[in-house]
Amino acid sequence: MATLYNIHPKTPQPRDVEAVKDALRQGAIMLYPTDTVYAIGCDLTAKSAIKQVRQLKQLANDKPLTFLCSSLSNIANYAHVSDPAYRIIKHLIPGPYTFLLPATKSVPKLVLNPKRRTSGIRVPNSPLCKALIEAIDNPIISTSALSIARNSTEDDTEALSKAELFDRMEKLVDVIVDNDSELSYQVSTILDLTGSTPLITRKGLGWQDAVEWGAEL
Numbered sequence: 225m226a227t228l229y230n231i232h233p234k235t236p237q238p239r240d241v242e243a244v245k246d247a248l249r250q251g252a253i254m255l256y257p258t259d260t261v262y263a264i265g266c267d268l269t270a271k272s273a274i275k276q277v278r279q280l281k282q283l284a285n286d287k288p289l290t291f292l293c294s295s296l297s298n299i300a301n302y303a304h305v306s307d308p309a310y311r312i313i314k315h316l317i318p319g320p321y322t323f324l325l326p327a328t329k330s331v332p333k334l335v336l337n338p339k340r341r342t343s344g345i346r347v348p349n350s351p352l353c354k355a356l357i358e359a360i361d362n363p364i365i366s367t368s369a370l371s372i373a374r375n376s377t378e379d380d381t382e383a384l385s386k387a388e389l390f391d392r393m394e395k396l397v398d399v400i401v402d403n404d405s406e407l408s409y410q411v412s413t414i415l416d417l418t419g420s421t422p423l424i425t426r427k428g429l430g431w432q433d434a435v436e437w438g439a440e441l
Contacts, residue, residue: 226255226394233257233403236355244399245359252398253277255369255390256356257405258292259348260320260412260429262389264372264397265292265365274334277365280372280396288337290322290344291363294354299323299345302330302363308438309417315437317347318354320412320429335365342418352403369393370409383409415439 227247229240248254248267253276255264264280266273268291277289293299296313303325305313313323327336327343336343346366348354357364373384373392384392386407390400413434414426422439424431435441 226397226400228390228400228402230402230404231352233405234351236352241355241359244356244401247399248356248360248364253280253396254364254399254401255393255397256353256399256401257350257403257408258346258353258366259318259350260410261408262369262386263366264369264393265367267360268332268335268363268365271332271334274332274365277367278334281367283367285334286338288343289335290346290366291335292346292348292353292357292366293363294357295347298357298363299325299347302328303343303345304328306417306420308420308422312415312417312422312434312437312439313347316430316434318349319347319433320349320410321434322346322412322414322426324414324416324418324425326418340418344414346412352401368411372396383407 229244231240251270251273253266253273264277322344324342324344327341331343373389411428413428413431416423416425424439424441
């Protein structure tokens with residue numbers, strides 16, 4: 225049974241953030257809200273937890289996992305950021321964007337696309353996520369929990385309540401974080417920044433702003 229923490233979305237309580245941090249450092253898997261959808265995640269350095277996340281998502285090893293960083297300088301520790309990538313990231317973070325970037329050696333192989341050696345990185349507009357990242361002093365894996373929670377007979381158009389999401393996930397994760405926000409189904413915009421021109425490979429929240437700052441469709 226997962227441990228539930230109700231944490232304020234704008235002013236996260238330090239005591240609860242510390243408790244979640246301790247759990248993540250011990251290899252816990254967490255269900256938590258981002259500025260887009262509810263995600264499951266773990267400490268980027270917890271290999272056994274990452275393997276469990278992959279199993280829950282039924283992801284093949286060649287499918288990269290997205291992770292959250294706290295800032296642009298934090299991204300630079302885990303990705304090679306070109307000048308064009310730097311310019312657009314600077315204007316779009318924090319926000320609902322996933323940036324595909326060439327990874328540095330600091331990114332575990334379990335997270336990478338092994339052929340392209342790229343990873344998806346986000347800096348969410350979420351004080352809660354930022355507090356958790358800074359507390360653990362590591363990026364946090366972030367992959368949508370909705371596909372895991374759905375029954376095999378349900379399709380993507382069928383909405384779940386947050387109560388249903390929690391009920392279905394409580395035996396699959398170790399920690400559940402609730403911030404009293406409504407359940408969102410709006411995904412991030414994905415930008416491929418591995419080339420000279422930023423390319424939008426998935427339209428999600430804020431894609432128009434990305435176009436205004438130079439991204440192409």
